[in-house]
Amino acid sequence: MPQRRIFGVMAMMAIAVPAWSAPAPEGPAALVPLGDTAGSSELRLPGTLTNPFEGQPAAVTEGRRLFTKMNCAGCHNYDGSGGMGPDLTDHYWRYGGTPVAVFKTLWEGRPQGMPAWSGALPPDELWKLVTFIQSLGGMYPAPDYYGQRQGDNPHDLVAPEVAAEDAASATPPAPKP
């Protein structure tokens, strides 16, 4: 069942999976690390993947339904404001607040009691949950993936020296022969 749907998601994202990587059930999100990346450009990784359902009202509605049905609301509250689990409406994200980071948290679970949903829901449903959580207003847009990991807020001023550094690292490294 999930195979076709997964490849559908991958096609929608139009992200090339490196040849050395076997296709993972969660799609390219499998390549996004939880931590930062030692000794390598972060830009090689599909951290800025967008949510294929982003901004679709029907997906928000479906995500909201799943949020209640799958008992997410029991921990995070019906309005997402937190309870047993963290607040999903604020801008603090222990495991990342961009769409692919939240998707991965849903898929894999996290050590402090957040269960993995990969066995219970297909990727599309998890992306719709992400769409609903995005609608709460606390998440970061996909392009902020790297900046958010560095603690940046969208309205931050940036010192000129750091802006130059960021611009240099934003140039993708030349592909190896």
Next chain:
Amino acid sequence: MRWCAAAIRCSRSITIIALSTAAGVAQTPTPAAPFTPTGATANFAPNDPPGEWHRQAHDYANTRYSTLADITPDNVGQLRVAWTFSDGTQYGHEGAPLVVGDTMFLVTPFPNVAYALDLSKPGSPIKWSFAPDPTPMAIGKACCDAVIRGWAYANGKLIYNILDGHTVAVDANTGKEVWRIKMSNVATGATMTMPVMVVGNKLIAGNSGGEMGAHGWAAALDVDTGKELWRAYSTGPDDQVKIGADFKPFYSWMRGTNLGVTTWPDDAWRHGGGTVWGWVSYDPQLNLVYYGTANPSPRVPAQRPGLNLWTSAVFARDADTGMAKWAYQFTPHDQWDYDGVNENVLIDVPIGGRMRKALVQFNRNGFAYTIDRETGEVLVAQPFGYLNWASSVDMKTGQPVINPDKEPKPNVKFENICPTDIGVKDWEPSAFSPRTGLLYAATNNVCMDLIDHEVGFIAGTPYDGMEMKRHPGPGGNWGEFIAWDPVHGKKVWGIKEQFMTMSGVLATASDLVFYGTVDGWFRAVNARTGDILWSQKLGSGVLGAPMTYKGPDGRQYIAVASGVGGAAMVSAKEPGFPPRGNTLYVFSINGDSLASGPGMKATQAGAAAIIPEPANTIPR
């Protein structure tokens, strides 16, 4: 009448005395017990040595009463901090420190580190520290903060439950683990937060996780080996609930076979809650242990028509076999999350012309029950704060008279149900003074707007369904500290608090009672008049239970933990709500201690602290 000579407030007490007389109290309490205005007294034997504190409530009866009386209404105004101890953890601090000989024992909230502090040395340095290393998964499975409500000392061991569903015993002299037992599977949502209660050579433990659909139980373990001796579930067939021929509930509606199955739809009892996360009491003469059971799961009543036995109830069980003697369900088919786990204080009361062996429970549902602890008959049931879900308790059936306007239905918004889920009083334990015959309790005045959502059972996720907006009840005060007459079911006096009051209570033989507030005030009150005699603002909110001990220097100390958390976090958006904290405060008159006076005071510690995550890194 000495009781009332001093204060105008006593007019209510005069009424009480008149009532006692009118009721024809034919028999005065036993000669050993002092006369009290209510006639209530308690059997304190056996209990902990007067200057020490070996179990959370100081005695089997759960009175939290100390005979120490060096700190008095006259000198309590000079109470000052003598020393403090910060443990570095950030969850609610809900227990009381223990003192055995010259050693104080503490256990932190998650990650449940244990400390022994040497009271015989200046500054009370660390003697040993012990880390059980629980799984962090437990943090997110615990409904109400990663707390522990207490620990116990027995047979040379410090014994406590770990949040992730294990029980551990540590050598009290060395801090080395003696035994450890897995009692539940945390991945299913069952955690452990209650303090074990030691009864002879056994300890009683129970689980938490009613919000996750855990199957509630209480169990007895051997103190020396950790071997499980019996386990009694709160729902299910009679053999699992340990109901047999000796089971004689007072009320007919609780008599029958396998009611823990037949009062539920289908197999709903398997995830029916009734966890045991509160306090255990023990009557050595009857050889009965008493404890309450928590809410039924899911919290949405529409999904579980029936009485839902034996949730939101109290059990009396034979301590040796675990077999139930009687039970009483406070809130049949609980629709509001009114757990029955609060402390049962064992006292003797003059009712109906004779002294009755009773237990008193301030239930979350807002009624304070005085119950015959031999039979389970309800003797008194009166509101001790504001409630509107029921009008009264029918004394013929023992059942509440429910207000149909406050019975929730799925997807319908109900406004202003009082109290909210955590009750007029939650787990925070009360105290009883045999000198006044009164109980003292930290209560709350919180109501809710409620929408129920039907839920499905998914292991490891909440099996809950209550969407709540909580707000203060009539008067606008979140909390109130009260003195309660358990014989006549009347509040004698109360101190309204702007913030919730969720601390334990200590009563002493000098007619002082101590309690704290969620915004961090720690107070000493005249037990007879309710006059506040002393207050100090601590670093964080006070959820801990105050206790008192006599140090190696002969001084009387008062100790209490400051560290907000737990269910108090429902009011965390209130202006003035304090930050988290983790400090034990120890007070004495003028702050005097072994470290007082001139001269260098060296720390002679036996071990270093254990630094909990996330700050457990070491600089390079």
